[in-house]
Amino acid sequence: EDKVVQSPLSLVVHEGDTVTLNCSYEVTNFRSLLWYKQEKKAPTFLFMLTSSGIEKKSGRLSSILDKKELFSILNITATQTGDSAVYLCAVREVSGGSNYKLTFGKGTLLTVNP
Amino acid sequence: NAGVTQTPKFRILKIGQSMTLQCAQDMNHNYMYWYRQDPGMGLKLIYYSVGAGITDKGEVPNGYNVSRSTTEDFPLRLELAAPSQTSVYFCASSPHTEAFFGQGTRLTVV
Numbered sequence: 001e002d003k004v005v006q007s008p009l010s011l012v013v014h015e016g017d018t019v020t021l022n023c024s025y026e027v028t029n030f031r032s033l034l035w036y037k038q039e040k041k042a043p044t045f046l047f048m049l050t051s052s053g054i055e056k057k058s059g060r061l062s063s064i065l066d067k068k069e070l071f072s073i074l075n076i077t078a079t080q081t082g083d084s085a086v087y088l089c090a091v092r093e094v095s096g097g098s099n100y101k102l103t104f105g106k107g108t109l110l111t112v113n114p
Numbered sequence: 115n116a117g118v119t120q121t122p123k124f125r126i127l128k129i130g131q132s133m134t135l136q137c138a139q140d141m142n143h144n145y146m147y148w149y150r151q152d153p154g155m156g157l158k159l160i161y162y163s164v165g166a167g168i169t170d171k172g173e174v175p176n177g178y179n180v181s182r183s184t185t186e187d188f189p190l191r192l193e194l195a196a197p198s199q200t201s202v203y204f205c206a207s208s209p210h211t212e213a214f215f216g217q218g219t220r221l222t223v224v
Contacts, residue, residue, distance in 0.1 A: 006156075034212060042204060042215035043157075088156055090213070100145055100164065101172070102206075102213055106156035 003027055004091050006105035013079055014113050021074040021108045023089030031100065033065055033072050036088040038107070043088055046074070079112045086110075116140050120205050120216035127195040127223045135190040135219050137205030145208040146188040148172075148180065150201040151218075157204060163188055195223045 007022045025033065032050045036043035047056040049065035049072060056063050060079075065072045076083055086107040095101040121136045139146065144165045149157035149172075159172030163182040177199060179191040188207075192199060200223045206213040 032211075042217050045212040045214075048212055090157075095170070100208075100210070101159070101162060101170075102145075102147055102208065103159060103173070104149070104157040109154075 002105070003103050004089055004105035006087075006089050006108050008108060009106060010109040010111070012111045012113065015080060017079050017112075018075065018077045019079060019110060021076075021087050021089075021110070023072045023074070023105060025070050025072075025089075025091045027091050027093040027103070029094040030067065030070075031092045031094055034090045034092065034102075035063055035072075035074050036090065038086040038088055039084075046087075076110075079110075081112050081114055084110060084112045118205055118207050118214050118216035120203075120219050122219060123217065124220045125222070127192075127221065129195060129197065129223060131195050132191070132193045133195070135192070135203055135205075135221070137188045137190065137216060138186050139188075139207040139214070140186065141207060141209075141214065142185060143207035143209050143214075144185070145210075145213075146182065147206045147208070147213065148178075148188070148190045149204045149206065150174065150199075151204060152201050160190065160203075192221075197223050199223050 004025045035046040047063045052067040060077045063074045088107045090104045118139045147162045148160040158174045161180040163169045203219045205216045
């Protein structure tokens with residue numbers, strides 16, 4: 001079964017709306033959770049979260065991690081059409097000694113209409 | 115600074131052919147990863163490496179092989195290509211923090 005589950009899988013909003021994207025995970029030796037934005041090509045890095053309750057913020061985007069509930073959210077306020085993209089959540093875990101495995105969810109496709 | 119470089123950008127293979135997707139990074143990162151991304155899907159881990167000489171299987175390793183003879187290079191080999199391997203392939207490298215991605219290789223097997 002999937003170790004990293006994102007919801008919703010797709011979302012359509014109007015410019016100016018606020019959206020919340022969800023990521024839940026189930027791994028044995030958690031190290032960090034990362035959010036990426038993917039437009040046409042390669043994913044671009046947004047945030048890395050390692051500690052619970054500490055919000056990371058960049059402009060209109062923010063994210064927070066709850067390690068007890070194994071959950072993270074990505075918030076986007078005052079959405080713009082340029083925010084339209086697939087948002088990917090990834091979890092880094094230690095697998096077998098010092099092997100750092102990075103597992104991605106299926107992503108949330110966000111469409112922002114003018 | 116080139117970052118992560120993948121070649122080729124596009125390739126069409128016939129069923130049963132083999133090929134190597136190249137990936138090179140110049141950031142001296144220990145960790146390198148190969149993912150495939152099917153339409154409308156997230157990234158599935160094929161193989162990863164924690165350093166030269168060390169590789170490990172990800173979620174979908176069947177039909178692929180890798181090697182890591184140097185820190186910089188992490189080629190992905192497809193033997194006996196099948197239509198199910200039609201996908202976009204991303205290579206990434208990482209220190210202990212974020213992963214940096216190459217621009218991808220779009221592979222079609224016909």
